Amino acid sequence: MGTFVQQIVNGLTVGGIYALIALGYTMVYGVMRLINFAHGDLCILGAFVGLTMLTGSAGGGHPGAALLLLALVVSIIAIAGAGVLLERIAYRPLRKADRLAAVVSALGASLMIENGIMLIWGPQVHVFPSNLLPATTWHVAGATISFVQVMIILASLVLMAALYLFVNHTRFGTAIRAAAIDQDAARLMGINVNRVITSVFIIGPGLGAIGGLFIGIYYREAYFTMGWTYGLYAFIAAILGGIGNIPGAMLGGVLLGLFNAFAAGYVSSSWQDAITFGLLIVILLVRPTGLLGERVAEKV
Amino acid sequence: MRRFKLDGLKLGALLWAAGLALPFALDSSWVSIAAFFAIYAITALSEDVILGRAGMFDMGHAVYFGIGAYVTAILNTTLNVPILLTLPLAMLLAAAAGALLSAPLIRLRGDYLLVATIGFNAIFVLAMQNNPGGITGGSDGITGIGVPSLFGLQLESQSAMFWLDWALLGLVLLVMRNLDTCEFGRALRYLKQDELAASTLGVDARKVKTLAFALGAALAGLAGTLFAVQLSTVSPSSFVFTESVTLFAIVIVGGQGSIPGVLLGTALMFVVPQIFRSLAEYRYFVFGIAMIAVMVLRPQGLLPRKRSAA
Amino acid sequence: MSALLELDGVGISFGGLRAVDDLSFTVNEGQIVGLIGPNGAGKTTVFNMITGVYKPGAGAIRWQGNDITGAKPARIATLGLRRTFQTIRLFTEMSVFENVRAGYHLAARQRWWQGLLALPAQRGEEAELAARTHDILRRLDLESVADAPATALPYGVQRRVELARTLAGQPKLIILDEPAAGLNDAESAALNDTIFMIRETGVTILLVEHDMNVVMQVSDHIVVINFGRKIAEGNAVSIRADPAVIEAYLGREDDEAAAA
Missing domain, CATH: 3.40.50.300 (P-loop containing nucleotide triphosphate hydrolases)
Structure with missing residues (x-):
């Protein structure tokens, strides 16, 4: 019973992070039909920027919540800026080209960012300070719940709810949804598609930076190739929920987090990833458009 | 048009023949790089069958390359099967894997196939690392693979191995050329460009695509055998997802369905990094920038396929 | 009837x-x-x-x-039983000849391995089907644009190309x-x-x-x-x-x- 509750808490924590990162994949895919392979690396870049803020100004003692908040804000701004820049340089010129050209451009961007991180911060594993947050823990039904976990779960929930409201209940959110269904029609209706795309490259990487920083805080480490690993997981989450589908990415993230936690808890950890990928393939076979269905219209 | 094509063939044949003289002109480390070029060129051409010609987004092609290498390594080290005898088996098993893995996924739309093949690649590497049945040697892989012998002659020297690789590359190039002018090769292009129109003309999409996967996998399996021989060892790290990404990028950067394009792409993505080894740290950073630059400046690839009349 | x-x-x-x-x-x-x-x-x-x-x-x-x-x-x-489409569906990266030749897909008897090896029988069939393609092109007055990229042609001509492709293979x-x-x-x-x-x-x-x-x-x-x-x-x-x-x-x- 204790393990069971523990796995749920662990799963929800990781799932919240996956969901935050998955939203960036799904929003970009929804509007541009592009798998932004560089997204995971952007998120980890966010973790590194945040880490630099935290360690660079830590004068010993308790850095406190204010510093953490500052690191978050700087990281969000930096990564959103990088996202917009990435779109301008690597994706916008290829909008009318063969889709695969954009895919390779995204792969190149991923390689560039990943190795850029290595050049700046070095190839070693960086440890996140342990005194960022109170070490408080709670014991519930035989499981141990840490302050960090509660913070991550709550923050992810709040951010997802905010995004959901923004996309479904504001004019600009409607524009994003319209552009995702049919760019040309949206343009004819007077929607500025370029602005929508730019906004998607602000929101996605912005949320991703938070996700990246959460990864660093939760696992207390960051290294330059992390983007691939977590990016891939988040991407699987997006597919699981139905790519292009915003609530789908949230659901997919949480489910994948839970699935991973239980796989790690009950199955040999060396096969954990294989099981996750196996699940992905089964889902693709049984329900290729994801659990909540993709939001991509195709005409015969 | 027709004259130009013949000239292209002649030029290719000439370059290939000139390549045979490389061992006399280069020192052994460069001969080894040339041998790796031949091996990766075969792999990239095999990816081109699936991605460039049939238009199926295969981002897990290193799996078939790996199957070929492991089949040769396992058969040779445990059962002492001669290398050249393992070669057809490597091709056959890789082809079977390609057909079996792709069959249920072929109806998936482009991006989903891409994701599924990424999944296969991850599972393959984990499986090799976990050493099922103790036959794959785990993360360290398998060492002590023998040398091939031809008519009782041991192809031991670096030059001899290069010639073997080069000869097989020549054969694969001929097959790729024939693919351009046969009904099967054209059916792939019909499907790539408009599957619905193709099927109303009687193209059996399922059959043709499965066959394309099997052929691409078989050629990758062939390259895998050569790879295992060249290194005399195999380990999971040679077949990771990044390798598949590189193969994918070679085809798109070089030019889909273009033989010169894929060869140039191979040279740029595999050989150039060897030359800049000393700059190891900056290598992939620059590489990433170059990939973006090529795509933005030449979205069709460096040497795109020519429209041809015949 | x-x-x-x-x-x-x-x-x-x-x-x-x-x-x-x-x-x-x-x-x-x-x-x-x-x-x-x-x-x-x-x-x-x-x-x-x-x-x-x-x-x-x-x-x-x-x-x-x-x-x-x-x-x-x-x-x-x-x-x-063959069809054309309301929104013409030609193979966009192919010439008029290649598009019409596609109509003979089922007429080709060659096996895939014969094609990959370029065996004489396959070569002969290729030549024969190319000749038959040219016959259809002539009949529909498309011979002069045979080598042109199909989708670069005027709409009316594209319709005729699609019709020719449909007629190929009797x-x-x-x-x-x-x-x-x-x-x-x-x-x-x-x-x-x-x-x-x-x-x-x-x-x-x-x-x-x-x-x-x-x-x-x-x-x-x-x-x-x-x-x-x-x-x-x-x-x-x-x-x-x-x-x-x-x-x-x-x-x-x-x-x-x-x-x-």
Whole structure:
């Protein structure tokens, strides 16, 4: 019973992070039909920027919540800026080209960012300070719940709810949804598609930076190739929920987090990833458009 | 048009023949790089069958390359099967894997196939690392693979191995050329460009695509055998997802369905990094920038396929 | 005259909407049959069901008496039943020659490995099919553009290329989905001749057409549908006088004028 509750808490924590990162994949895919392979690396870049803020100004003692908040804000701004820049340089010129050209451009961007991180911060594993947050823990039904976990779960929930409201209940959110269904029609209706795309490259990487920083805080480490690993997981989450589908990415993230936690808890950890990928393939076979269905219209 | 094509063939044949003289002109480390070029060129051409010609987004092609290498390594080290005898088996098993893995996924739309093949690649590497049945040697892989012998002659020297690789590359190039002018090769292009129109003309999409996967996998399996021989060892790290990404990028950067394009792409993505080894740290950073630059400046690839009349 | 294609009570729904309902008609060998109806009547849907793009929800489709309901497009093609598309679907990165050559896919007997090895028998077949492709190109007056990229040509020429591709491989029945759409008057008039010429070669024709002049002039038999149901059937004279047809079209007069 204790393990069971523990796995749920662990799963929800990781799932919240996956969901935050998955939203960036799904929003970009929804509007541009592009798998932004560089997204995971952007998120980890966010973790590194945040880490630099935290360690660079830590004068010993308790850095406190204010510093953490500052690191978050700087990281969000930096990564959103990088996202917009990435779109301008690597994706916008290829909008009318063969889709695969954009895919390779995204792969190149991923390689560039990943190795850029290595050049700046070095190839070693960086440890996140342990005194960022109170070490408080709670014991519930035989499981141990840490302050960090509660913070991550709550923050992810709040951010997802905010995004959901923004996309479904504001004019600009409607524009994003319209552009995702049919760019040309949206343009004819007077929607500025370029602005929508730019906004998607602000929101996605912005949320991703938070996700990246959460990864660093939760696992207390960051290294330059992390983007691939977590990016891939988040991407699987997006597919699981139905790519292009915003609530789908949230659901997919949480489910994948839970699935991973239980796989790690009950199955040999060396096969954990294989099981996750196996699940992905089964889902693709049984329900290729994801659990909540993709939001991509195709005409015969 | 027709004259130009013949000239292209002649030029290719000439370059290939000139390549045979490389061992006399280069020192052994460069001969080894040339041998790796031949091996990766075969792999990239095999990816081109699936991605460039049939238009199926295969981002897990290193799996078939790996199957070929492991089949040769396992058969040779445990059962002492001669290398050249393992070669057809490597091709056959890789082809079977390609057909079996792709069959249920072929109806998936482009991006989903891409994701599924990424999944296969991850599972393959984990499986090799976990050493099922103790036959794959785990993360360290398998060492002590023998040398091939031809008519009782041991192809031991670096030059001899290069010639073997080069000869097989020549054969694969001929097959790729024939693919351009046969009904099967054209059916792939019909499907790539408009599957619905193709099927109303009687193209059996399922059959043709499965066959394309099997052929691409078989050629990758062939390259895998050569790879295992060249290194005399195999380990999971040679077949990771990044390798598949590189193969994918070679085809798109070089030019889909273009033989010169894929060869140039191979040279740029595999050989150039060897030359800049000393700059190891900056290598992939620059590489990433170059990939973006090529795509933005030449979205069709460096040497795109020519429209041809015949 | 024997029945080549029969639709027997065919129906299909999309999300609760009955697009085609209980539709029956027969196409006899050697006939030119016109299928007409106002916009959105379900004409293209009927074609998509016959050619296997959609699977009918009800009824049966028979080919020379054999049930082919729900067969896949590639299998339908092997029967000798070919089609064109309302929005021309040429292979965009290929020349006119290559597009028309694609029509001979089923005529090619070579196996894949023969092609990869470039065996003499395969070479011979390639030469023969290339020659047959050039014959069709000549017949449809496309020889001069054979090497041109197909999609760079004017719309009317593209239609002819698609028609040529359909005729390659000697089909028994071809289905033309609005062959006159987007054509100018001269091209439209030439189309009538082309349709008759095709019939002369022993090919049966089923066409959907918006242009009433074309339909009335070329069709031996006309089937009228509205809201997915058949409302009349007969020759041009009887259809013109049919009250149900007049009523169906009358309310649409403006649309028709706008479309033409």
